[in-house]
Amino acid sequence: MSIRLRLTLWYSSILAVTLLFFGIALYTFFSYKLQTDLRNELIVQAQEVNKEIKGYGFFFSLPNLREFKSAGIYMQSISIQGQVKRSSNLNSNLPYSEESINKVLHGGVSFEKIRVNQEFNMLMYYSPLLLEGSLVGVLQVATLTDDVDHFLQNIRLILISVGLLTILFAASAGWFLSRKALKPIENVIDAANTVEKSADLNKRIDYTGPMDEIGRLTDTINGMLARIQGMYSELDDAYRAQRRFVSDASHELRTPLTTIRGNVDLLEKIWNTAALKAGDESGTKQIQESSVELSKEAMHDIASEAERMSRLVNDMLSLARADAGFTMNKEPIELRSLVDEVIRRAQFLPRSTEWQTGDIDVLNMAYVRGNKDYLQQLLFILIENAFKYTEQGSVKLDALHARGQFGIRISDTGIGMDKDEIPHIFERFYRADPSRGKKAGTGLGLSIAKWIIDQHDGSIEVKTRKEEGTTFTVWLPELHSLSSPD
Template identity: 50%
Template structure:
C-alpha cells in the first residue's frame, strides 16, 4: 500500500471518527433539549391542574369523584390528562390503561417520566401523586401525556441527515485528500526518479524541480539537490582523477620508454661489436673504442635521465600519499643566496642576474630548507631552459605578511591560456615541445612544495617576451626574535 493511500485512509478515518462523535453529541443534545422542554411544559401543566383538583372533587355514594378540567383552558391542545389509582381509571380520555402500576414503580424510584408506544404512536407520560386518596385510602395520581411523534420524527430526520452528510463529507475529504497527498508527495516521486536515474548513471545533471513553500518537502528537495550536486562533483572529480591517472601512466610509460629504448639500442650495438667471434667485424679497434665510448655516454645519460624521472615520480607519489615534509624555522636570505651561487654553476646560454634581495633581510618562514631549494632550482632551471637569449633574474618583494621570491626571464614565454595547465603532470606547452628536453614533472613538484608551505604562485607571461614566476610564502616570526 502506497503512502498516498495510507494518508488518504488515515485522513478519512480521523474525519469519520470526528463526524461520528460530533453526530452523537449533536443528537444527544437535541434529544435532551427537546425532551427537557417537553418536561418543563408538562410539569407546568401538572402544577396548574393540581391546583384546581380540590375544587373539582366531590363524593357520590362514598366514592371520591374527580372532575378533570379541560386542558384547552390551559392553552395546551394536544395534551391528555387522567386521574388514576391502583388500577382504577377515573377518566376515559387517555389512550392508556396499563401504565398506572408501572408509573407507581417509577415514582417510587424517583423516575416519574416514561415513554411508550400505543397503537404505533409514541407517547411521553408524566405522573404526579396528588394529595387525594380513593375510597380504599390509596393515593390518587395525576397523569399528563403528550404525543412525541413530531420529536421522534425530527430526531430521525436529524440522524439520517447526519449520516448522509458525514458520508458525503468523508467522500469529498477522501477525494481531496487523495489529490492533495498526490500533489504533496510529487517531489518525493521526483526524488525517487532522480535517484533511479543516478543509479543507472544516465543523467547526473538532473535536479528536482520544486515550486512549493519551504516546508519539509521543500527542505528535503533542497537537501537532495545539494546532495546530487555533491555527488555530481565527486563523480566528475573521480572521472578527472581517472583521466589524469591514465594520462599520467601513459606519459610516464612514454618518458621511461624513450631512455630504455636508447639504452637497449646501445647495449645491442655493444654486443654486436664485442661478442662476434671470428671474421672481420668491419670496424677498426679505434672505431670500436670511439663507438663504445659514445654508447656508454648515451647509456649513462639516459640512466641519469631515468634516475631523475624516477626521483620525480617518487616525490609526486609521496605528495599523493599525503606525506608531510619536516619543517623548521628557516631564514630565507642565506638560503636564497646559496641557491644563487649554485645556480651560477648550471649550464646556461644567458646572463644570470641577481636583483634586489633586501626584502629578504630578517625574513623567516616555516619550511623545509631542502625542499625550498629544490623548488627554486626548478624555476631557475626552467628559466635557463626556455631562455635562448637575454637574461634570467632573481629578486624579492615583500608585504606585511608574505615574502615573494621572483624569477624572471626573457625567454620564449607562452600563451596565457596555457597557464592553468603548466602545473599538471607531464604537461608541456606546445611552444616548447621538440625544442627543449624535460619530463614535465618539475612544475608539478614545485607546486606541491609551495602548497605544503601554505604559499601561492603568481605567473605572468607573454609569448615571445618571457615569463615571470613569483613564489609567495607566509612570513614567520620565531619566538627568539620577538
C-alpha cells in the same frame, strides 16, 4: 500506499471519529432533553389533576383538560374497583399494564411507552389518584411522541448526511492540499530519477513556496546535488588526469627502457663477436678498437637513460607524496643564505647561456617559514627550466619585497610561451609547444614546483612573451615574528 493517501486517510479518519462523537453527543442531548420535557409535562399535569379532582368517597370526576392548557394530553383513571374514566379528547380507552398498575397501588410511579392501534406512539405516566389524601385509583397521563420521534429521526438523518458530506469534502480537500504540499517532494523524486537515469547532475529542484520544512529540504537537496556535482567533476578531472599521467609516464619510461635494451643487445653482439675473434690471429687491431668505442657509447647511453629514469621515478615519487597529503616539516629560514647557496650551485648546472645575479639585498635579515631543501628544489627547477629553454642570452635571478611578501624572480631570454598556455604549464607532463618536447626532461618539474609553493602558502607569478623570454616570480609570505636567528 503513498504518503498522500495515508495522510488523507489519517485526517479523514480523525475527522470521522470526531464527527461521530459529536453527533452521538448532540443526538443524546436532544433525545434526553425532549424526553425529559415530556415526562416533566406529564408529571405536572398529573399533579394538577390531583389538585382539582372533585368527588366524594370513591366517586370522582376528572377536571376539564382545557383548564390546564394541556392540548395533546390524554388522561384516564382507573378506580380501585376497576372502573375506567377517560378524558373527553379520547375516543377509546387507553391500554394499560397490570404491572404498572400494581406498582402505583403500592406507592410508586411508572413511565411506559406504548403503541396505539399500530399507528401512534405514546408516552404514558402512571401516578396515584388521590382524593382528600386517600388513594382512590390510578391516573394515566399520556401524550403522543410521534413529533419528537420524527424530530429525532430528522436529527439523525441530518447528522449522518452532514457528517458524510463533511468527511467527503474534507477528504477531497485534504487530497488536493496534500498533493500541493507534497508536490516539492515529487519534484525531488523526479530530480533524483533524472540523475539516476541520465547522470545529469545539473538538474535542480524548482521550488517557489515558503521556507518551511519542505523548503529547507529542497534547499538542502539542491545544495547536496551541487556538492555532488562538484565532487563528481573533481573526480572526473582527477580520473582523466590520472589516465593522462599513467599514459605519459608509460611513454616517458618506455623511451629510456627501449634505449637501454637496444644498447644491451648491442653489447651482447659486440662481446659475442669479440669472443669469436679472440682465437683468430688474423683479427685486426682496428676491429678491436671499434668494438671498444661502441661498447663505451652503449654504456654511456645506458647510464644516461638510467639517470633519466631515476629522475623521473624521483619526480613521480614526490608527486605521489603530494597526492597522498604529505606535509613537509617547516621552520624559520633565513632567505638570503638559502638564495646565496642556490646562486653558487646554479653556476655549475649544464647551460649554454650566461648566469647573472641581480640585486638581492632586499633579502638581508629576511625570514620565511618553510623547508629549506624543498625551497632549494623549487628554485633549481625554475633555474634548470630557464637554462634548458634559453639557447642564447642570459638567465637572471634577483629579489623583490612587496605587500608583506618576498619575491625571488628568475627571468630568461629564451623561447617564451603563448599567454593562453600559462594556466596549463603546471600540469603533469604538459609541454607548451613541440619545441619544448624536444628538450630532455620529465615534464613533472613545474608540477612539483606548484606543490612546493602551495605547501608554503605562497604563489608563483608567470610573465612570458613568445620568442622573448619568461619570468617566474616565487612569492613567499614574510615571517614577521622573527628578525634574527634563534
